[in-house]
Amino acid sequence: MPEFDPVYLAIVIVGLMGGVLGVVGYLTLAERKVSAWIQDRLGPNRVGPGGLLQPLADGGKFFLKEEVIPAHVDKVFYLLAPAVAVITSLLAIAVVPFGPTVAPPDPQPTVAAFEAAQAEYRNHFSFVMAPGLDVGVLYVFALGSLAVYGVILAGWSANNKYSLLGALRSSAQIISYEIPLGLSVLGVFLIVGSLNLEKITAWQADHRTWLVLVQPLAFLLFLVSAYAEGSRLPFDLPEAEQELVGGYHTEYSSMKLGLMLMAEYVHLVTAGFIVSILFWGGWGFFGLENLLTDPVGGAVLKAAILIGKMLVYCGFALLIRWTIPRFRFDQLMNIAWKVMIPLALLNLLCVMVVLQFGWPLVVLTGTSVLSFCGAGVLSVWLRGSVTNPKRPVRKLPPGLPAGVTYASR
16 A cells, blocks of 8 residues: 555545536537437527537526425435435545556565555555555445435425435335345455456556446446436436436435435546546556656546546446436336346356356356347247237226226236
């Protein structure tokens, strides 16, 4: 572990927080622009050239709006909920590399060799707030699971049925999708042999491959689970404006509402970095990262590659929002428990078998494709398709309009 330097840490914290919050602000503009493009309209275009200053106007509006606290809420937990949501989402960024890093040294046979390796490791600059943490991914998952407390506190303290329903939906959704989220990355840990995000990036750079090519099924499971954890459409059941007005943050306004919304976008940015590091090679891009031999230029190029991958993940989330309709709650739970968890366990079993017998990792690519296609064929065979569902349909009782039917089990 590198030595603690308060000045260096303060600079990194200020720069990282400023960068993340800036990205969060302009993600809101990007979401509105993408939505307008898909719906054939203009979107924000009044504040600044092309609407580029709209996030600053929105942020100022949150600060200047009147602080309204309804009389019927539990004020302590009502005010605590936005703080919990933001703090847990921001703390997760502490171990996420946002640029090139050097993998920490492995255990050494002697104390002298270990100290020499640590000294060499400290001489390198790593673009991460807390470098060398051996349980980095576990730390991110732990804080991600704590974020549900902000949602539950907001829904329960509001004394509002819409808010309470949103909180209950969120608790069930986040807890359910944490299981396939964790199972999907166990194969990565078995292959790399570490939970350290810097070592995972270094393994992909050393082997000149991305883990998404080795485990495409694990990547797909992680991607879907991450969107569900962040309550992104089609998994935004905790908010669901058409059904719950706004869900758990119905009673919030001004900066409290802004903090709630900001926490969701920070979660999206963090998930984008995690996906890029676990499956997309981190700061590597098949040799392109080594085009610049200058240390400063090379570091900037690697950081740009990693940030670009994160933005691709966020952009895909914006497109998915207007592509797939929202699931019903029973469909949401069925996807988690009956589809994703069995597939994640099957993928983990395949990884264990391949590693045990020493087979080439390309075998995992084939097993992932076969597992995904087999699950689709089995689903269609058992449940039918959207246009031809395999479920009994019987007529309604007499007296109703002719031809009206309904589905039952």
